[in-house]
Amino acid sequence: MNSNHLLLEEPIRMASILEPSKPSFFPAMTKIVGTLGPKSRSVEIISDCLKAGMSVARFDFSWGDIEFHQETLENLKTAVKSTRKLCAIMLDTGGPELQVVNKTEHPISLEADTKVILTPDQDKPATSNLLPINYHGLSKAVKKGDTIFIGQYLFTGNETTSVWLEVISTWGVRNNIDILSLSYTRHAEDIRHARCFLSKLGELNQTQIFAKIENIEGLTHFDEILQEADGIIFSRGNLGIDLPPEKVFLFQKAALYKCNMMGKPAVVTRVVDSMTDNLRPTRAEATDVANAVLDGSDAILLGAETLRGLYPVETVSTVGKICAEAEKVFNQDLYFKKTVKNVGEPMSHLESIASSAVRAAIKVKASAIICFTSSGRAARLIAKYRPTMPVISVVIPRLKTNQLRWTFSGAFEARQSLIVRGLFPMLADPRHPAESKSGSNESVLKVALDHGKASGVIKPHDRVVVCQKLGDASVVKILELED
Numbered sequence: 001m002n003s004n005h006l007l008l009e010e011p012i013r014m015a016s017i018l019e020p021s022k023p024s025f026f027p028a029m030t031k032i033v034g035t036l037g038p039k040s041r042s043v044e045i046i047s048d049c050l051k052a053g054m055s056v057a058r059f060d061f062s063w064g065d066i067e068f069h070q071e072t073l074e075n076l077k078t079a080v081k082s083t084r085k086l087c088a089i090m091l092d093t094g095g096p097e098l099q100v101v102n103k104t105e106h107p108i109s110l111e112a113d114t115k116v117i118l119t120p121d122q123d124k125p126a127t128s129n130l131l132p133i134n135y136h137g138l139s140k141a142v143k144k145g146d147t148i149f150i151g152q153y154l155f156t157g158n159e160t161t162s163v164w165l166e167v168i169s170t171w172g173v174r175n176n177i178d179i180l181s182l183s184y185t186r187h188a189e190d191i192r193h194a195r196c197f198l199s200k201l202g203e204l205n206q207t208q209i210f211a212k213i214e215n216i217e218g219l220t221h222f223d224e225i226l227q228e229a230d231g232i233i234f235s236r237g238n239l240g241i242d243l244p245p246e247k248v249f250l251f252q253k254a255a256l257y258k259c260n261m262m263g264k265p266a267v268v269t270r271v272v273d274s275m276t277d278n279l280r281p282t283r284a285e286a287t288d289v290a291n292a293v294l295d296g297s298d299a300i301l302l303g304a305e306t307l308r309g310l311y312p313v314e315t316v317s318t319v320g321k322i323c324a325e326a327e328k329v330f331n332q333d334l335y336f337k338k339t340v341k342n343v344g345e346p347m348s349h350l351e352s353i354a355s356s357a358v359r360a361a362i363k364v365k366a367s368a369i370i371c372f373t374s375s376g377r378a379a380r381l382i383a384k385y386r387p388t389m390p391v392i393s394v395v396i397p398r399l400k401t402n403q404l405r406w407t408f409s410g411a412f413e414a415r416q417s418l419i420v421r422g423l424f425p426m427l428a429d430p431r432h433p434a435e436s437k438s439g440s441n442e443s444v445l446k447v448a449l450d451h452g453k454a455s456g457v458i459k460p461h462d463r464v465v466v467c468q469k470l471g472d473a474s475v476v477k478i479l480e481l482e483d
């Protein structure tokens, strides 16, 4: 079992702990996914969440209708334009959770040891003893003695279909979603089913599919699911119902490590639940966020905290600060060695280029790595080695056609890197020649350097490592900046 507790080996000076938080890169290399909903759907709040460090917006179709989510998304687009912050769109499927239909507008409280009747008759008013649900087949789906969890969601957990994709085909296509997070993924087949479905929906064939591991079946089939999915979301809330509490940490460490070695983004959820109602997390929650970073997560997903919490913006900013602090004591040297060992030899050309670029950047104390790419592959490989400095991935659009019309690639690739720890994309001008000749890169390189300076990452006289192709040769070069 590989220990993921990658803390620096040398003892840490106690006084340094109290030094003001100076994250190596504002807000942090670790990414933050915010679930947008009733308390985070205005242009102003969304703009503040983006400025505080949210780089992926999740739309959870477990509840809320298409119009509700569409209006929120339109506000997100306005906020992206005004803040000039890129943000990826994640659509979270309903999954086999069932909803209690409570039309009374009053919260329903259940009392211990009382009898509760579940009825498919949604016209009946919900009470503590009678819960209308939106599923007619429950009586056939369960048998005497089964347990049913009634909590955030009522779910039976035994349907064979793990997704209800139909509802998303319209909304997803209309909004070119970047990532589909597949609730209750149980088998690799669920991913293949979803990918086949999306492949028939035009532009959505570029949508990445993240498996949500939410129950024991997903855990037991984790390896096959990881092979098929583009990323993993550890839905610790629902998973925590199925998994005994004492096992959650172990699954997190082991599974995050597998994702890291595969270079696939790993997202951890339900970190600061108490911030739904409080301005500060508990000490346990703050430590949990830091350990999730040290265990290797690419991103932290905020659910109720931003969806319906009182302090969405403060939650994003607090989690960003904790991540930045944890990153400062992440033992990159040890992690790098583990990753190189895991890759083995001979390395592919690109693995060698990517690992060499990270090695060089660390050795010369570069302030950033700039990577030219079109597919995003090289940039993701560099990020896999968890460099201590940001990776600016310069996504060069490519002209492509689907026989009906010509379009430029790049937008999906750029936004999809917003969930990868340490990757900060910029989309180059489509007029830039896709295939790099010689000097043609220089103009875009200047734009990338200016982008780095504007975000405070690159300063005068810094060193910057550049990864690019010159003609047929993939090169890693070290720039000494004058100004």
Ligand SMILES: Nc1ncnc2c1ncn2[C@@H]1O[C@H](COP(=O)(O)OP(=O)(O)O)[C@@H](O)[C@H]1O
Pocket: 350, 353, 371, 372, 373, 374, 375, 376, 377, 378, 379, 396, 433, 434, 435, 436, 441, 467, 468, 469, 470, 474, 475
């Ligand atoms: N448009 C480009 N201009 C300059 N270098 C590029 C470009 N696209 C990719 N590279 C370089 O080519 C090598 C392969 O990168 P990769 O991301 O696999 O390419 P692609 O985007 O074509 O899939 C890397 O060194 C990368 O930096």
Ligand SMILES: C=C(OP(=O)(O)O)C(=O)O
Pocket: 060, 062, 092, 214, 234, 235, 236, 237, 238, 239, 269, 270, 303, 304
């Ligand atoms: C993220 C989770 O659930 P949901 O997608 O329902 O917010 C979770 O259970 O951890």
Ligand SMILES: [K+]
Pocket: 060, 061, 062, 092, 093, 094, 095, 183
């Ligand atoms: K969901």
Ligand SMILES: [Mg+2]
Pocket: 062, 183, 238
């Ligand atoms: Mg859920």
